[in-house]
Amino acid sequence: MTRGKFITLEGGEGVGKSTNLVFIKDYLQQHNISVVVTREPGGTVLAEKIRQLMLDNNSEAISETAELLMMFAARAQHIKHVIEPALAQGHWVLCDRFTDATYAYQGGGRNMKVSVIQWLENLVQGTLRPDLTLLLDAPVEVGISRARERGAFDRFESEKVSFFESVRRAYLLQAELSPERIKLIKANQPLLDVQRAITEVLRVLLALNVNYPVSGSLK
Ligand code: Z5A
Numbered sequence: 001m002t003r004g005k006f007i008t009l010e011g012g013e014g015v016g017k018s019t020n021l022v023f024i025k026d027y028l029q030q031h032n033i034s035v036v037v038t039r040e041p042g043g044t045v046l047a048e049k050i051r052q053l054m055l056d057n058n059s060e061a062i063s064e065t066a067e068l069l070m071m072f073a074a075r076a077q078h079i080k081h082v083i084e085p086a087l088a089q090g091h092w093v094l095c096d097r098f099t100d101a102t103y104a105y106q107g108g109g110r111n112m113k114v115s116v117i118q119w120l121e122n123l124v125q126g127t128l129r130p131d132l133t134l135l136l137d138a139p140v141e142v143g144i145s146r147a148r149e150r151g152a153f154d155r156f157e158s159e160k161v162s163f164f165e166s167v168r169r170a171y172l173l174q175a176e177l178s179p180e181r182i183k184l185i186k187a188n189q190p191l192l193d194v195q196r197a198i199t200e201v202l203r204v205l206l207a208l209n210v211n212y213p214v215s216g217s218l219k
Contacts, residue, residue, distance in 0.1 A: 011187060013144060017136060037094045040078060047078050054071075137185065
């Protein structure tokens, strides 16, 4: 059985991750790839409970350290019960946020030490890293105005603009450090153009996937 590919979707608030997740899933399925769609924090019963605790705006103040550990606790469950089994069975896993979000939000936004995040990443993930990360990037105010049309804010959405600026900077730094894995997609353009850019990246991944029969019909 050939191991599946692990694709993650990243970016700040409201950049279009959920919207494009559906597009990517459909695109891969049209190319006969079996896709497991999931998200972080979340993806298992326990991890979804941790997500609720972390997004709850009325909870007691959560310390930066507790937040970081909760992210990785949820991730440990997610990897063991969803991501690893799916990849081992040959499914491709498409995940809405993963550890780059930790570097961006807990590292950039909350100022947690990168060396601590790296240590936890190695502990929890071993050698598991995404094969491809699509980083949707847009000016913070664009993402915020898109996301806030939805109404009530969760604990992260209630942060100041400066927090989201730090998150964005940290994401862009991640992309600079890992240009092979992280592909930057300009999200401040019409959806069709965003999806055209995503398709270009996916086409390369499919072509590189030796077990995938590349035909002339790739769009
Ligand atoms: N978090 C963390 O701190 N550390 C971690 O390690 C992890 C996560 C894994 C929950 O994430 C929180 O967890 C997150 C960081 C933290 N908090 N924040 N902020 P989430 O992914 O569930 O929450 P989110 O980032 O707030 O997602 P979102 O607001 O749902 O945004 P989105 O999925 O990127 O956007 P969308 O729902 O697809 O699009 C928003 C709107 O814009 C929607 O009406 C679309 O129709 C519209 N849209 C999308 N694309 C376009 C274009 N191109 N043009 C115009 N309009 C568009």
